[in-house]
Amino acid sequence: MMHRLDISNLRLEYGFRRILWDVSLHCETGKVVGLLGRNGSGKTCLMKAVYGELKLQEQYVGIDGRVLLTRERSPEDMRYLPQHHFIPPGLPVKRVFNDFGVDFDRFAVDFPEFGKTYQRRIQTFSSGERRIIEVYVVLASVSTFCILDEPFSFLMPLHVQKIKEIICREKVTKGIMITDHYFEDVIDISDELFILQGGKTWRVQERADLELLEYIKDTDGIQNRRTDAE
């Protein structure tokens, strides 16, 4: 079943500084919406506002025309992966997968190195391993929309690739909003790409737009210089 997440009129100001100004976005089942932006441009604020964590001066966030007003959203409507670790370190993996209603066996198929970690506590994992578990439970649990804030942090390239595959697999049943500074990976999996600059979202059609909006700078030149150095 198709669902549509509408975000419009998001406005956030800190003193005289405009963080978000008339931001409008939409996401629907089967789509990955990528959001890029410089540090401090308001990506996390936007994500938190959509999840209901941040109360803005003006905002509209709704699923299928139904306004989401409450701070505590139903997890079946939306799940949020914050950019920091969020699973309490004392919990065992088994408990985390049970709480999210996610099948551990399938996880062990995707990440065979985690096969024997069912009874282990979260605190015994490295940052990267914790991140894999966090990203996976948020992505694989039942929900209409997923908001992922920097899912590729701490992950090695092989795992980034695997997470990208899982995102593409899970988007069949849900809409996904993603932001990360690994922009190549975000571009790879995004059906629609936006850049947040000056408090507004700008649609990115091609790579040159990122240079135009000063998110990246003369990347080909950097590549050439690297080749020359080698």
Add this chain to the structure above:
Amino acid sequence: MRVECILRSCISFYRMYMAPALVVSFACGGIMYAYSIKAPAVIGVIIVATFWFKVATMTFFYFAMKRKAWKFFYYYKNVGVSVRWLWRMTLSFDFLTYVAVLFIGYYLR
């Protein structure tokens, strides 16, 4: 499954500040135990003093947790358990523990 998840969330949430909260409750109980043979006026003073001490420490734990453990609140939100509800349940339980320990301290003598 859902009730089980909520109960487990309550327990794991309370465990984040359980140790210092119980120390405070047992300290209040200890004071009551030590002075319970005194005059009723003294008992009254102990009850009022420990009550405000307990309330102050509960307020402290609330703000300290909000400052130190806010990252983990996202876990409970993501599994569909309201953090406000968790606070209400665990603080109520903590206060009841204090009351129970106070009674035990009084009647034990």
